[in-house]
Amino acid sequence: MDTLRAHYTAVRQHTLALAQPLSAEDCCVQSMPDASPVKWHLAHTTWFFETFVLAQAEAGFMSFDETFRVLFNSYYNAVGARHPRAQRGLLTRPSLSTVLAYRSDIDRRVMTLLRGAALAPAVGELLTLGLQHEQQHQELLLTDLKHLFSCNPLLPAYGTPPPTADQALPIAWQAHDGGVVEIGHVEAGFCFDNETPRHRVYLEPFALASRLVSNGEYLTFMNAEGYDDPSFWLAEGWDWRVAGNCRHPLYWRHAQEWQEFTLGGLIRLDPHRPVVHVSYYEADAYARWANARLPSEAEWEHAASRHSVSGRSGSTNEFHPRAAAMPGSTQWFDAAWQWTRSSYAPYPGFRASAGAIGEYNGKFMVNQYVLRGGSCATPPGHARASYRNFFPACARWQFSGIRLARDTDADAVRSDDPG
Numbered sequence: 205m206d207t208l209r210a211h212y213t214a215v216r217q218h219t220l221a222l223a224q225p226l227s228a229e230d231c232c233v234q235s236m237p238d239a240s241p242v243k244w245h246l247a248h249t250t251w252f253f254e255t256f257v258l259a260q261a262e263a264g265f266m267s268f269d270e271t272f273r274v275l276f277n278s279y280y281n282a283v284g285a286r287h288p289r290a291q292r293g294l295l296t297r298p299s300l301s302t303v304l305a306y307r308s309d310i311d312r313r314v315m316t317l318l319r320g321a322a323l324a325p326a327v328g329e330l331l332t333l334g335l336q337h338e339q340q341h342q343e344l345l346l347t348d349l350k351h352l353f354s355c356n357p358l359l360p361a362y363g364t365p366p367p368t369a370d371q372a373l374p375i376a377w378q379a380h381d382g383g384v385v386e387i388g389h390v391e392a393g394f395c396f397d398n399e400t401p402r403h404r405v406y407l408e409p410f411a412l413a414s415r416l417v418s419n420g421e422y423l424t425f426m427n428a429e430g431y432d433d434p435s436f437w438l439a440e441g442w443d444w445r446v447a448g449n450c451r452h453p454l455y456w457r458h459a460q461e462w463q464e465f466t467l468g469g470l471i472r473l474d475p476h477r478p479v480v481h482v483s484y485y486e487a488d489a490y491a492r493w494a495n496a497r498l499p500s501e502a503e504w505e506h507a508a509s510r511h512s513v514s515g516r517s518g519s520t521n522e523f524h525p526r527a528a529a530m531p532g533s534t535q536w537f538d539a540a541w542q543w544t545r546s547s548y549a550p551y552p553g554f555r556a557s558a559g560a561i562g563e564y565n566g567k568f569m570v571n572q573y574v575l576r577g578g579s580c581a582t583p584p585g586h587a588r589a590s591y592r593n594f595f596p597a598c599a600r601w602q603f604s605g606i607r608l609a610r611d612t613d614a615d616a617v618r619s620d621d622p623g
Contacts, residue, residue: 228301
C-alpha cells in the first residue's frame with residue numbers, strides 16, 4: 205500500500221508540475237478537435253479516479269460537482285452523456301482554480317482510502333489503471349500544448365530550447381532470422397488490455413534500422429521531390445497530401461532556412477535529430493523512397509525486447525528527441541513513437557473487460573495504425589516493449605517518427621545482435 209500511495213502522489217504531482225509554468229489562458233484554449241485544453245486534461249484525469257475508484261470504494265460517496273460527470277467524461281458511453289470533444293475549449297467555466305480544487309479534493313479522498321483498510325484487488329487495479337491513464341495524458345498535455353503554441357504568432361516557448369545535437373551515427377541494419385516468435389505482455393507489472401494475450405506469430409527474416417530517420421535524411425527526400433511523386437504514396441495518402449497541400453513535417457517552417465517549432469520555441473532545423481510529427485502516410489512514402497518499408501508491430505516488438513527500456517530522464521524539460529550520437533543509443537523508447545505497418549486490431553483471444561472500463565481500448569480497434577516505443581514526452585517509467593499506441597493514418601501532432609525495415613535473405617541473416 206505504501207508503494208501505491210507513493211506512486212499516486214508522484215504521478216499526480218508530476219501532472220501539476222507540467223501545468224505549473226502555464227497561465228490560466230494557456231490552460232483553457234483548444235487548438236483543434238483532436239487536442240484538448242490543459243485544464244480539461246487536469247480535470248479528466250481526476251474524473252477518472254472519482255468515477256471509477258471513489259464511486260465504487262468510498263463510503264458515503266458524493267460527487268465533487270455533478271456537472272463534472274458530463275463535462276469531463278471522454279468517451280465512456282456506459283457512464284453517460286459527454287460534452288462534445290471539439291467544444292472542450294469553450295469551457296471557460298469551471299475556472300482553472302476550481303479544477304485545481306477538484307484535483308485537491310479527490311487526491312485527499314483517494315489518500316484517505318489508501319490509508320484505510322486493505323483495498324479490494326479490483327479497486328487497486330483501477331487505481332493503477334488510473335495512474336497509467338494519467339501518464340498517457342501527461343504526454344497528451346505536452347503534445348496538445350505544442351500544437352496550441354504553434355498556432356500563436358508569438359511562437360511561445362514552454363521549456364528549454366534543445367541544443368545543437370551531435371552528429372548522428374550512420375544507420376546500420378540489424379538482421380533477425382525470423383521464425384515463430386511470441387509477442388504480447390509477459391513480464392510482471394502493469395499492461396493495458398490490448399497488450400494481451402501473449403501469442404505466437406511467424407516472421408520472415410527481416411532487418412531493422414539501428415536508429416530513427418533523421419531530419420537531414422528526411423530533408424533529402426523532400427529535396428528529391430518526394431512530396432511531388434505519387435509513385436511513393438498510398439492512394440489515400442496522396443489524396444491527403446494534395447487536399448492539405450502538405451509538403452513537410454507538421455512543425456517545419458522555411459524562412460531563408462529550414463526551422464522547426466519545438467516546445468522550447470522556434471529553432472534552426474537540426475539535421476541530426478530524428479524527424480518527428482509525420483503521419484503514417486509520410487512515413488510510408490519515405491520508406492518506399494528509401495527502398496525500405498515500415499516494420500510490422502511484431503517485428504518491432506521482437507527486436508525491441510532485446511533492448512533495455514531506458515526511457516527519457518525525468519530531469520529535463522527539453523521535450524525534443526535527441527540524436528543517436530552515442531553507441532547503443534538506438535532510440536527505441538525515448539525519442540519518438542514509431543509507425544508500424546500494422547493495423548490496430550485485437551490479438552488472438554483478446555476479450556475486453558466488462559463494463560465501462562472495457563471501452564478503454566477495444567472499441568478503437570478500427571481504422572488506426574499501431575505505433576511502438578515511446579517519445580521524448582513519454583513520462584519516465586511508462587514505456588515498455590509490448591506497449592501498443594495507435595492513431596489514424598493522418599495524425600501528426602504526436603511525436604511520431606520513422607524506423608525503417610527491410611526484407612532479408614534467410615541465408616544471409618545470422619545475427620540477432622542488437623549492436
